[in-house]
Amino acid sequence: MKPLLLVLIHMTDDRQALIEAVFDILYAPDAARRKSMIETEGARIRAVVTNGAVGLTAAEIDALPALEFVSAIGAGYEKIDVKAAKARGIEVTNGGGTNAACVADQVFALLLGTVRKVPEYDQAVRDGLFREVLPLLPNFSGKKLGILGLGEIGREVAKRAAGFDLQIAYCNRRQRTDVDYQYFDNIHALASWADYLIIAAPGGAETFHLIDATVLQELGSKGYLVNIARGSLVDSAALADALHRGVIAGAGLDVYETEPAPPTELLACPNLVIAPHVAGLSPEAFAAADARFVENGRRFFAGEQVTHSVLEAA
The missing domain is CATH 3.40.50.720 (NAD(P)-binding Rossmann-like Domain)
Structure with a gap:
């Protein structure tokens, strides 16, 4: 039986x-x-x-x-x-690890979509606009990418980041001996260093609202946040405020605190690309x-x- x-x-x-x-x-x-x-x-x-x-x-x-x-x-x-x-x-x-490659792919879908304003520019074309009336966007490559949580997903993200000629650093519970990426022992130092901050750490009480107003301020007005971990790691109110006031340049979210209900305080935010927790699904x-x-x-x-x-x- x-x-x-x-x-x-x-x-x-x-x-x-x-x-x-x-x-x-x-x-x-x-x-x-x-x-x-x-x-x-x-x-x-x-x-x-x-x-x-x-x-x-x-x-x-x-x-x-x-x-x-x-x-x-x-x-x-x-x-x-x-x-x-x-x-x-x-x-x-x-x-x-079984969906690590799929999730890492989604990181770059969200990050590229945000940095290069793919949804916004798609709509601009549909509205009859052309490039001369749209803002000039920065290169995606050649920047600094910080990963919070260098587990199996984080390492897949780092592999893809190398292909974009990105500098790679990470913050982890402890420094890994099997990689040579730059290591930061706290999220504040990583956020201050990074142009792109990728959240790939576990959820739970220990990481609740780890990404708060202070971390977003440290990421800065040219920085971008991507969360493919758990919605609880990011303080939604602080993120909404940061996006509205230009404290950070943009964010890509596959997860959010109110799942499965829509994150109403985030939906009107500028330069936000959001998906319904599908990064690991294929x-x-x-x-x-x-x-x-x-x-x-x-x-x-x-x-x-x-x-x-x-x-x-x-």
Whole structure:
């Protein structure tokens, strides 16, 4: 008999079919079905697949006495109560790196779109305007790019930045020994140095509103911000104020604090390019994440070593 898996995220039929090779599935991608499945089937559920935004609470873990294995399908796991899982001896894994290339591609879509005003100039042409009445824009290449969080996504960003002849620096919890990029031990120094500031750090309480009015002031009037991490890292009110007053030159956001509701205080901001949290979504990224999850599930229930365990963080 295959282990019973509770699926808490939206998943197409073909993705479910892949997972059914290892698990029997209970599909509960909304709050009502989630509550119902845990109440009626909780005693039989041995595995849960979720993501960082959807999570799994300590109370839900307590309601699943047979639970042995939890996996975040993407890199983030900030709303999974890892400490509660660890206390029960429950394995927790994630899909770190499976969508890193896709997310890094989106960084440059947002950054180029903002610096070179692609949406605004597209509209200008549709309005009958030509280049003589539009402002002259700076080169994109040859600038300084700072990365907050040099994990797998951050390193993919750095690889692409080299192709644009950008100077690269980063801020991390600790300096890495496997790269030779310039290192800053705090976000304020990185922001003051950078022309482009890329947010690729984990979400959670430790990074809440790390990008505040002070950091934006340090980034400066010729600086650009891109956030592809979590909306909680950026103080939305401070960003809106900075964009309206020209404290920074522009911003590209794939994430925002009010998700999934629109970020109303940001939508009227000048020189903002925004997307609905799609940086990590592509057929290739889903295939890699699903394959990682299925393989880890197979390994775990076969008594083999899993990869990408996140229990060390608890």
